[in-house]
Amino acid sequence: MPPTLHSILGGSSAERWIQCPPSAMLTAQMEDVESEFAAEGTAAHALAEWKVRKASKQCAGRRPSSDYWTDEMEETTDDYRDYIMDKVSDLKESCKDVQILVEQHLDFSRYVPQGYGTADCILISDKHLFVIDFKYGRGVQVDATENSQMKVYAIGALEIFDCLYEIEDITMVIFQPRLHHIDEWTVSKDDLISWAENTLKPRAELAFKGEGEFKAGAWCRFCKARETCRARAEYFLELARLEFTKPALLSNEELSEVMLKADELSKWVSDVMAYATAAAIEEGRHFAGFKVVEGRSNRRFSDEKKVEEAALAAGYSDIYNKTLINLTAFEKLMGKDEFQDVLGSLVIKPKGKLTLVPESDKRPEVIISNVNDEFCD
Structure with a gap:
């Protein structure tokens, strides 16, 4: 099961306390309130962990259950399990003894005071270490490149396994299935340790003392x-x-x-x-210029089944809407191969609307010709 204890300088908040060191101690005194999204994510992690353990023939125990279970959670945790097992299969082509570690406890206190955390999955193959993080949320896309949380976990993994294996490179993976997003980033062991010594350690020491400057971002x-x-x-x-x-x-x-x-x-x-x-x-706090009112409410039926029965009994039969299911639903209904055979020729993908985004966006840039140049030509 995912851990319920959290380090003040935990990996999940590393980007924040590295950039804004005093925020760590400030927020440590504030109450934790678990949102519905967090509870849903915890349930998804528990199911994903169980499936990976079972697929890799580890002790899995009983299948977890939750009120948050949905068909989508079932499918996305299947995808996560399949990704890991496919990765293991690929690695076994060059290394017979691939290690699969699920919910691995990590200690990175050499660089971060009282620093510890848990990696969703770690794969070890000869000289290569993989740190995989399962993200069930879909509100914000998370990338692996220069991801502070992933680098902290990678450092924690090196602390355990570097003396057992001749690790040279570490690949960090963000698996975010609800956004159809899988991002991988590889860094050398030497570069990662250099970052830990020169950036992580001094910033963590400031954060643990509650010192440094507040910085927004x-x-x-x-x-x-x-x-x-x-x-x-x-x-x-x-x-x-x-x-x-x-x-x-x-x-x-x-x-x-x-x-x-x-x-x-x-x-x-x-x-x-x-x-x-x-x-x-x-x-009951009052803010000048504002007041509390009752919001707009829309009418709705209290019991749709009884509405249906009453309308039919009154002689009204044209009370149903029929619409064609969407493309994704068709693909799930038919399966990808059958969908391609039956409807593939009817699927189009128009060019997306041009939009201005930050340079950090991974989509390729579209070069726009100057309108005046077009007229000159």
């Missing part, structure tokens, strides 16, 4: 202090100097600054509103 998203953090507020209020300036009058640098902060700004505003709303409703 994308890592604030899951911080427990995000609604009331002054550093985060100041980070966004820097944009106030551009308020009411027409976009056409802004420089390219100013436009870039606004766009880079826009997504996080909208999340911050949502966080502030959610915090204030809860405080007003649950604690």
Whole structure:
């Protein structure tokens, strides 16, 4: 089962306390409230763990059960198991004795005070180490490249296995099935240890002492202090100097600054509103210019079965809607091969609408010709 204890400087929050060291001790004093999404993720991890253990002929125990179980959870945990077993099969072509470690406890306290965590899955093949993380969430796509959590777990894995194997490279994998996203990133052992010595260790020491400077950024998203953090507020209020300036009058640098902060700004505003709303409703706090009202409500039937029976008894028969199931549902219904044979020729994929995104986006850039150049040609 996934662990319920968490280190103050845990791997899952590493990006935040590396970037913003004092946030670790600040949030350690705040109450943990498990969201529905977190509880759902815990249930998915437990099922995924059981399936991998069973497939790899390890002691699996009884199949876990949960109120969060759905067909989607069944399918995505199957995909996770199949990915790992396929990876093991590939590795066995060059290494007969591939080690599969599930929910492996890791200790990285050499670099992080009281630092420990649990890796979802570790594969060891001769000189290569794989650290695999199962992400059930679909709200935010997570990448493996330079992922602080994955690097911390990789360091923890090296602490255990480096003396047993001649490890040269480590591949970190993010498996996020609900977004159809699998991302792999490989780094040499020497480069990883250099990062741990020169970046991880000094930042962790600051964080453990509650020292360093507060710094806002994308890592604030899951911080427990995000609604009331002054550093985060100041980070966004820097944009106030551009308020009411027409976009056409802004420089390219100013436009870039606004766009880079826009997504996080909208999340911050949502966080502030959610915090204030809860405080007003649950604690009776009053905020100048705001009041608590009853929201709009839509009519609905209390019992659709009785509605159906009553309408039919009254002589109304045209009460059903029939629509064609979508493409994904057809593919699941028929299976991929049959779907391709029967409907493949009817499937089209139009070009996506052009959009402006940060340079970190992995999609290839589309080169746009200058309109004036087109006319000159």
